[in-house]
Amino acid sequence: MKKGLVVLFLVVSTLNATAQQYALFNTKTLFDSFENPAQKSFVLDSSRQFASNFLIPYLDLSSLSPGNSNVAIRNLIRQGYTESRIGAFANPKTMREDVNVYIAAIRLFKYHKYHSEMGFSWQIRSETQVDYDADISKGLFYETFQKFASIPRINIFNNNSKMQAYHQISFTYRENYTKRWALGAKVSLLSGIGYMQFDASRSSASVNSATLDVDMAAKFRLNYPEGGEFNFKNSLPYKNLGAAITIGTTYTTKSGVFMMANIKDLGFIRWGKNSYTGAFDVTQSNIPLVGNPGEQEEDKLQRALDNLAKGNTEQKRFIAPINSRADFLISKTFGxxxxxxxxxxxxxxxxxxxxxxxxxxxxxxxxxxxxxxxxDKNFRLGIQGMIQTPNFEMFLGTNDLIETYYAGKDIIKGNEAVETGYHRGSIYLGMAFKIGYIVEHPMNMSWMPGVGDGQERQSFFGRIFGIFKKKQR
Structure with missing residues (x-):
């Protein structure tokens, strides 16, 4: 497995429970302005004209400890294993992750009258959902992308799972429509990196040291490089294209109550001709677990399952939505x-x-x-510290203080995640600067973009909504 692509490593090996960085909402940071496009990130008479993270990524250093999964699989094969399921899970649970890394982000102050701002960003996203049964699943989380995306995920077949990773290259624009009401939009080009979906409606597996018996009804969709090997070329953002849009608004009442609403990342990816889809209903016994001399037992099992899937697979394009969502925020400052x-x-x-x-x-x-x-009936507690001036910001936080504490404790003691579960940790950090001319108010200005150019302009959203207004004769 090639591991030279650092960005991909961040995407597929830094899994954490689904979480947005809520503590950064309504902070007017660069991150806030890209995630919530109606938000301001510049302060008149204080901020400079250009804001950027200068290729210092907003990193989510969250992790999901896989434990000693190779040992778990060896023991599974040596000791024998049988598990069956038909239909829904008896005690359903869900593991989710949503990794969002900003590789590059730049934003500029455009025009003073409507406080217009625009920006460009490059993100790498990864989204995973695994449904499993809490009573029978053993948490066999694999260390490599190939095994992560392959059919045996948790308890061999007894799970329904979906994972996709992709690039998101975006343009954002915001402006004040009135003194209290602002509008913003983020338009994105998507480029898929990898996709996996597997749903089993019936599964029964019996494994011993030499053979595999399986009875399964399932369907799946896959798109990742042959052999699961990623390199720089096949991870560039130029294939498996898609699009997404985010629209947002903010409103501040006369009493100082601030409200924000967004419809985020409403979009899809068209996975191309190298995609695989399959649906099968098979019952096979005594499938040999064969391999080369000295080959690990888990690799033999992997090969047998891959061969089983190949016989029921066709190459076919498909379209998949990304994790779209709606957010609402209400706030008021008290000192x-x-x-x-x-x-x-x-x-x-x-x-x-x-x-x-x-x-x-x-x-x-x-x-x-x-x-x-x-x-999912999970309570979490996060904390964050931030230093912020009009031209500099730096933050450090965690989405899950309790889980991070226990994960850190086990790391210090040298303990590994047990086979019946996993440990989750979360630390995120980021930094951004502003450079250029100071964006001064016209009454204080020595220079300001969009002022003194000899003409007065109408706002962008004003021109759009103007088509609904009655024209004066």
């Missing part, structure tokens, strides 16, 4: 304290989450505590 209530709901699955971001600010430093609860 140094700002609470933000955030509600988020996915469109194409049942996942939703509510979070309360409690931020205390003193000068350029702020601290946030973020309790949240989701539809």
């Amino acid at each position: 140094a304290y700002t609470p933000n209530l955030i509600i988020s709901k996915h469109f194409f699955n049942k996942y939703g989450e509510a979070a309360l971001v409690n931020t205390i600010k003193s000068g350029t430093f702020s601290f946030s505590a973020i309790p949240s609860y989701n539809t």
Whole structure:
């Protein structure tokens, strides 16, 4: 397995429970302005004209510890294993992840009258959902992308799972439509890196040291390089193309209540001609687990399952949606304290989450505590610290303080994740700067973009909504 592509490593090996960086919402950081496109990131008379992360990625250093999965599979084969399922899970559970890494982001102040801002960004995203049964699944999480994306995921067949990783290259624009109401949009070109979906409606597997018996009804879709090997060329953003759009708005009442709403990443990817789809209903006994001298037992099992799948596969293009969602935020500042209530709901699955971001600010430093609860019935507590000036920002936080504490404790003690579960940890950080001329208010200006060019312009959204207004004769 080639491991030279650092970016891909970040995508497929840094799994954490689904979470947006809620503590960065309503902070007017560069990250906030790209995730919530109606948000400002410049302050008149203080900020400079260009903002960028200068190729210092917004990194989510979250991790999902795989444990000693190779040993688990060896023991499974040596000791024998049988498990059957028909229909729905008896005790369903879901493991989710949503990794979002900004490789490059640049934003510029365009025009003073409507506080127009525009920006360009390059993200790498990874989305995973695995449904499994809490009573029978053994958490066999694999270390390589090939085995991660292959059919045996949890408890051999007894799971339904979906994973896709892709590039997202975007243009954003925002402006004030009125003094209290702002609008923004983010238009994205998508390019798929890898996709896997597997759904089993009936599965029974019996494994011993030499043979495999299987009875399974399932369907699957795959798109990743032959042999699961990624290199720089086949990970460039030029194939498996798609598109997405985000639209957002903010409104501030006379009493100072701030509200924000977004429809995010409504889009799809068209996975190309190298894709594989399959649906099969098979019952086979005594499938030999053969291999080369000295070959590991888990590789023999992997080969037998791959051969089983190849006989029921065809190459076929398909279209898959990305994780689209709607967010709503309401907030009001009380001196140094700002609470933000955030509600988020996915469109194409049942996942939703509510979070309360409690931020205390003193000068350029702020601290946030973020309790949240989701539809998977998981409670989490995140924290974040941030230093922010009009021309510099740096933040460090975790989405899951409790899990990160226990994961860190096990790392220090040298313990590995047990075979019946996994450990999750989460640390994210980012930094951005602003350079160029100061964006001054016209009454204080020495220079400002969009001022003094001899003509007055109408706002972009004003021109769009103007078609609905009655024209004056």
